[in-house]
Amino acid sequence: MVRIYIDQKPYDVKPGKNLLETCLALGLDLPYFCWHPAMGSVGSCRQCAVKLFKDENDATGRLVMACMEGVRDNIYLSLTDATAHDFRSQNIEWLMSNHPHDCAVCDEGGSCHLQDMTVMTGHAYRRFRFPKRTYQNQYLGPFLHHEMNRCIQCYRCVRFYKDYAGGKDLDVFAAHNHVYFGREKDGILENEFSGNLAEVCPTGVFTDKSLREHYTRKWDMTMAPSVCQHCSLGCNIIAGERYGELRQITNRFNGAVNGYFICDRGRYGYEFVNDPGRVRQPVVRAENNEKNLFESLNAILVEGRMIGVGSPRATLEANFALRRLVGEEQFYQGIPENEARMLNKILAIQHSGHVYTPSLKETEHADVILVLGEDPTNSAPRLALALRQAVRTKPLENISGSNIPLWHDAAVRELVQDDKGELFMAYPVHTKLDELASGSLHAAPEDIARFGFAIAHYIDTNTPRPEGMDAQTLESARHMAGFLQKAERPLIVSGMTLFDVDIIQAAYQIGRALETAQRKAGLCFVVPECNSTGLAMMQAPSLTAAMKAAETGNFATAVILENDLYRHGERLEVDQFLSTFKNIIVLDHLAHDTVRKATVLLPAATFAEGEGTLVNNEGRAQRFFQVFMPKNENIRESWRWLDEFRQFQNGAMPNELRELDNLLEELVAAMPQFKGIERAAPPSDFRINGQRIPREPHRFSGRTAILANVAVSEPKPPEDVDSPLSFTMEGYRGMPPAPLIPFYWSPGWNSGQSVHKYQTETGGSLRGGDPGVRLSGEGLHFENGFQEHVPPAFERQPDEMTLVPLPHIYGSDELSVRSPSVESRIPHPYIAMNSLDAERMQTMEGDVLQVQIGGELYELTVVRKDEIPEGLAGLPYNLPSTSGIAWPAKGVLTKALL
């Protein structure tokens, strides 16, 4: 700690920080634009000017930019100094000389950092009397709206997009007071993190286009802390609703997970909630027509003989409620056997004690990285952004002797240049991260696993050595082994994407071989869905086992929870499975082929209409909260439906609304591996000063008018029995516990920039600790030993192609593809293959091939990717048009007849 004096008051502060972040962390208000807690200082906006004095006797001082001055012991500065204050106000007047007076019609108005800073400096009257400069706006694709006239040239957008996220197609053009931030020409912004620009931009240049489609003022939304549903990382989000429609997703800071940024799938995938085609009403099929819903359900439930099919995208509570309804023995994970086996292995590895499971934030600090059979950009996008920062870890350590503080972004980037730490990518095709990689291997899954075994062997010769590998691959394995051994924080990223359990085992053997007394290797596994880990922790048998069990004909009813079985298996198999049941109860919100088979269909709540707990890929349990109570009372959380079923079953009419907390208590009692899960969020009876936490900001408007077309009296707001949050503006106004933050606001800070008020230190964790609980997984501590068997090398098959699934950020996730903006970015279904294979088929790029996979025929366009080994072809994974493939798969290719 060092002592500094701000306006004569002494403060003991952390060294190594700049004055701006120090002032903010002390709770002092100092305006800024170009500085960003995740991106550091460049000193361009000149907004955070303060007076710095030579010593306590210096009365003159000089203006300095707080973001460009480091904290030193015994320095004297002033924020309130008249010159400093006047300069800051003058700086705003300069910025305003070209900024339009369109706050009233600007998307950003009311949650605009520029507005806040303007008010903070006191600038109110504009003396600039000349015409403002204007710009042409650009079409930037479905995610962002562009309004360049509002630009105040803080350079944050390009610094985020290019420097932080590695984007190539946004830049700064022209010079002087005509600097332009945009693309070279109109077109879709390519980077997967472009949506963050809406939050990074301090004003309304880049705004959320999906919000614009159904615009509402940001303070007019009912908001709740939520968790992203679109991959396994569990990024924290804030979801906002108005008029029964989900309107916007923004980042919710979590210092251990997503920090300040989320991916575009997470930001824009939410509109499946508003999908007009989704399931909204209970349906009983024609043959049961004579009975109403309750009678049919009653009959089915009383008859019993039920089998329950769970879901990796449903909450733990829902899966547990299903298990409780049908009985532990009759509950199955709704995923195929091979996926279940892989997940089980991952759990075993994570709880083996020999390796370390890093949080997403921790992956940013890895110094040597091996990616084994994953394409994080597409399978877990936020992880790719973290790895992008991680390759800078080593170079940043290298410059530590240069006296340049790490917050000085411009100088640091100058020193680091293109220097990167070790990152090795092993994947069948080129990935976006290859551009950062010091080496890469494009190979079949078997050979990626073998490569992993080879690395493990070079680290620990007691592990098996793959035979028959070519010298070059062996050499890179040896090389990588060396780097991993020397690393202080080695990281291996692997996962289930290629459906190869040996890859996972190989990752483990490397990690295990790297274990020393000083450190454990970090192993980060990407799993398919937002609650794959939670479901796997329930240790239920797979869908394949369910199919086998159903063959006995012992079951009358299948209860299928939020799961399109046709995405997880071949059509004929699933048809066969479903045909064994008299009744098929399906609970879901999406309309899909399994829903179409339902005899009783019940509308389930989406994440926005319900609450529950998800366990992310690292085993972190995180609670998401209901954003709004759907007007349609039939839409209920699956766990609530299932709980009601049980009351039915017991002969009672469901009338008592049960609380989520009770269900969680029972869950922990039944499965000790979930011990601690209740700490993911405060219980429903949690109050501060007897008050709930309001979901609506105090500025929320129109409450009495919203339903005026129905009735002029203001209805009682819905009551939330499951959480300490309220559906009103009233309640506790202070800082709620971290898991319960529904929106960021602080006096004078109306935009999301106010998050620093919620943090222990600027950019640090949230006050009271970042949300989420890493589950101990009691009882899951099973040993996963060294495997002696090394899989044989990949061999080209004479008559068929071996297929590998290639996930796509836009397209492979079941939910987000129902969002119109995401849907518009789904790739055309293709088959990627080596030119030699294409020539063998006498096809050219762009030709359409018919591919017979299992019992299904797919029409796919040929894409040539010469890095793919011969005999192997890549298919986009689970696009709406390429689902229903049992992976790993083989395909017979024929040229389509014209």
Added chain:
Amino acid sequence: METPLTQHISFDRPCYNLRDYEKNGGYQALRKALSLSPENITNIVQASDLKGRGGAGFNTGMKWSFVPMNGHHPVKYLIANADEMEPGTFKDRMLMEGNPHQLIEGMIISAFAIQANISYIFLRWAYKKAGRLLKHAMDEAYAAGYLGKNILGTGYNLEMYLHTGVGRYICGEETALLNALEGKRATPRAKPPFPQVSGLFGKPTIVNNVETLCNIPHIINNGPEWFKSLGKGNDAGTKIYGVSGRVRKPGLWELPMGVSMRELIEDCAGGMANGYAFRGALPGGASTDFLVQEHMDIKLDYKSVAAAGSRLGTGTMIVLDDHTCPVGFVHNLEHFFAQESCGWCTPCREGLPWTEKILLSMERGEGRPEDLQLLEMHTRYLGPGNTFCALAPGAMEPLQSALKYFREDFEKHIDQKKCPWR
């Protein structure tokens, strides 16, 4: 009077080729320098009190001494700043077109002094002729073994590249020049870190002005005491002074450091042209404060000009006469500066166009009384430290001094609602 810089320059004939240059003593300084230790050369240059001729006036040897010489930095760079874009300044052009080998020799010695193995000439885009001559001279120097591997058998290597900019004033700022050379936007960098430690591509780098580098061979040949003896006043050496404006003989002259403004204007430039009277002058390019009649006898060295409230800058003077509107004169300059702002920091990007627009409105008879306070506010707040680099503070120098010395002209514009010169 010795004129080492221009002794071999004559525009009545083609510039010296390598043979002629060598015949007249060229590259002897290099031979001598290569027999000295790098530190020794730096010490000599530091002792000579040679100050940067680009305008900042910092001791050149001292600048070099900040370059780490501990052997931990295998890559270092030396760069000649030949991006001469200061309005009214054309001295480097004369040096490059008149004797390109002099610059090259100076660069090789300087690069050797900091043990750089790569050097660049960052040349103003419009200097086509200089570019051609430099390219030719570099080819000759390579062929003769003055550049490339194992120079003159000493084991020292130096590559030299000619890089032409695209004509941005800001590239004269050494860190913006570095960014431009790296292929990035020409925006300045924050200092610290200084280029001597983290310069081009993050490596130790020295950027020196052309005229500065041209002095090096002569200092090596004749020693620091000789160099100091050339100056008349506070500073060492000779200086290429220039005068433009309505004088009888505008031009460039190599004169001892510290000649008076009167000597320069009256003796060299032949005094004011017929019918014109002197009102003031920017002594060292557009980004310096006006000097007026009362300053006629000050010595044009760094210290004396600073004492008079201006800067020696590049030493090339622009004279304001009594037939030219000072407001229009300053407007012209502010137009240039506003246009050349890189757009990086707020005060410069938004402040300069504002001053330009105010001055233009005055010229159009639309000035308002409060405009004077606005202009003064800008001269105060666009000062050093408030903006990211020295461009805006430089741009405010002619304006603030014009407001001081020619205030009645500004007031007349506002009162008469027109430019009195039109």
